[in-house]
Amino acid sequence: MTRNAMIDEWYPVGLASQLDAHGRKTALMGEPIEVRLGEDGNAEVTGGNGRVLPACIRYGHVWASLGDPQKPLFAIPEADQPGRRLVDVGVVRVRCSPLRAVENFLDIAHFPFVHTDILGAEPHTEVQNYKVEIREDEDEVWATQVQFYQPQAAKSAEGGITTQYMYRVPAPTCSILYKTCPPRPGEWDVITLFVQPLAEDLCDVWPWMALFDDETPMTDLIHFQQTIFVQDRSILENQIPGLLPLDPGMEIPTRADLTSVAYRRWLKRHGYTYGAQLVAQ
Amino acid sequence: MKLYDYVLSPSCYKVRLMAALTGVALDIRPVDFHPGAEHRGPELLALNPAGSIPILEDGDLVLTESSAMLVYLAAKAAPQWLGNDAAGPAASVQQWLSFSHRLTASLGAARLHEMLLRPGNIDVLRAQATAALRELEAGLVEQRIRGQCFLASDRPTVADIACFPYVALAPDGGVSLDPYPAIRLWSRAIRAIDGFIEMPGIHRLHELKPEPVLEGGEA
Structure with a gap:
């Protein structure tokens, strides 16, 4: 099976205004993820195996990708x-x-x-x-x-x-x-x-x-x-x-x-x- | 009369629907229930310590229970909606008004869980919802055998308005209405009442609208 191209895309995973250090459990394409406010004030998103995912805050939302995004968020x-x-x-x-x-x-x-x-x-x-x-x-x-x-x-x-x-x-x-x-x-x-x-x-x-x-x-x-x-x-x-x-x-x-x-x-x-x-x- | 209202709340919709059917004008005060959780903020908690909406204010009167609001609107503007005051029918109205809380606690909670990500044990909520729907279906079947289309009478009462919204929105919480033919007929009868208004997820009866008239030049 080929790797799905959608893995490398950005997805919304929460509201930036509701981001907190406690974190929120959610999922992305079947994989459990956790979204929280990092100590540096940025969003921190971790994947199912604890790996740190690419993340950013834009347009009121936290964005993350399971793969390796080829471009910044649109x-x-x-x-x-x-x-x-x-x-x-x-x-x-x-x-x-x-x-x-x-x-x-x-x-x-x-x-x-x-x-x-x-x-x-x-x-x-x-x-x-x-x-x-x-x-x-x-x-x-x-x-x-x-x-x-x-x-x-x-x-x-x-x-x-x-x-x-x-x-x-x-x-x-x-x-x-x-x-x-x-x-x-x-x-x-x-x-x-x-x-x-x-x-x-x-x-x-x-x-x-x-x-x-x-x-x-x-x-x-x-x-x-x-x-x-x-x-x-x-x-x-x-x-x-x-x-x-x-x-x-x-x-x-x-x-x-x-x-x-x-x-x-x-x-x-x-x-x-x-x-x-x-x-x- | 001022209603603290959330457009997606079935309990708030009960009051909007009752007001529309009885011809009462409401002053709507929108509450940012989701995502803002304004109903848990200081202003609304001062008005209703339970932290729920709707809240209805009329002068010094503050009501925080939707069934009480339905009775208030009906008593004030259209008493026929209170039903027959003989012992049996009057008690039946009260029975269904109380029963409507079970719909809120099961179907309503399942809907909030499935739609707005509120916590809850979805399997338990659906099982409770199914039990309540079966009871409602049985009640409506018995009414039909008596020749009555509505819960407590041969005309709609506050009891029907109290039970209708959460039932009509059952599919929002992943609970199908397919097994309940009497409920579906009853829902249709309620939506056909003059002055009926809709809410998101409860559609009007398109087929009962007059045929659209085409304007010149359009075909």
């Missing part, structure tokens, strides 16, 4: 822009493939049916054409020129607007969404989904946001995003097959699924197959 330049509110949404565990969690985040077509009256509403169900590419230089999946009618696109949105979106996948279990920012036209709100793979069919999801919104109380921002994600959770736990199918014979995608198609192709190309089904059964 950049989110907007996260360092002054004036943004950084929102730790908190963990939600989902009994699903970590890749399924990311793929669902990339999908727009389900908005009117799962996030009814918030991110979508009937009869505005059409997903208009958008552009998808695998950017070779950055080695990332990007979807741009995405737009969708939304009754309440963000906590700061008053009434329905047509929202512009860009989606970005910089790592196999992380996605970043750039979205129309109602109080500051010209800027993008940043909403991320950082997924910690516990097992091939179990993950801890750590949503995080960097928003221009000086009005809304922090708790309201957290609750808005938790509402959206927990609406998805029951759907994610009932998808069949549980693992993300990478065999093109398994499903027939439509135009609205272009981002998912590119994501699956990119995963397959890199051998990012932890949580994937390679041959249709």
Whole structure:
């Protein structure tokens, strides 16, 4: 069996704000790990056999890798822009493939049916054409020129607007969404989904946001995003097959699924197959 | 009336749902239960030493038990939700209100364990949840034989609202509702009540909405 390429990737393993010397036991790709605050003020993450894992603190979270990361953690330049509110949404565990969690985040077509009256509403169900590419230089999946009618696109949105979106996948279990920012036209709100793979069919999801919104109380921002994600959770736990199918014979995608198609192709190309089904059964 | 509320809490949802069904306007005060644990902070502990939410404030009155809040809302705005006051039905309402705590302690704790990583022995919680669901299923079957769709009457009462949320969210804690046909019919009946509102994980009945009307130019 070949070594899974996902071993060398970075994964979120906890909230930086909840890091303490006592430590927290969790897991990464089936291996028990422990995350604690080191004496030097940095995060200290140890693997199942006590070995020290590469770790860093970024975007409100502690990140670690089981292997030997070939690059530093992906950049989110907007996260360092002054004036943004950084929102730790908190963990939600989902009994699903970590890749399924990311793929669902990339999908727009389900908005009117799962996030009814918030991110979508009937009869505005059409997903208009958008552009998808695998950017070779950055080695990332990007979807741009995405737009969708939304009754309440963000906590700061008053009434329905047509929202512009860009989606970005910089790592196999992380996605970043750039979205129309109602109080500051010209800027993008940043909403991320950082997924910690516990097992091939179990993950801890750590949503995080960097928003221009000086009005809304922090708790309201957290609750808005938790509402959206927990609406998805029951759907994610009932998808069949549980693992993300990478065999093109398994499903027939439509135009609205272009981002998912590119994501699956990119995963397959890199051998990012932890949580994937390679041959249709 | 001010409700200290968490959007993912089934107990808080009971109160929001009851208020919606009885036409009472609530002033919602969101509490950062997760990840902030604000309910364990000094401000809320001063209000409720038990450290739980919801908390309902109305003038000088402070309620910290969700069943009491349901009774308060119903008595104030829509007494028909209290049920029939004859001895048998009145006691039945009280029986199910008390029973609802077993759902919170089993299904609710299983859900918190599976979803928000709270501690607990998941196998024990699921076994307790299964016992409670079987009892509820039996109660609903007996009601159907009597020709009644709801727990304590032929119309919904506070007892139904007290029991519904944790039951509807059972799958969140890995407890399936597939073996309980009477519970599923009852859940459908509750979701079909005029003025019903949803919460994350409890979906509205899409098929009961009017057919969408296509606007000109859309096809």
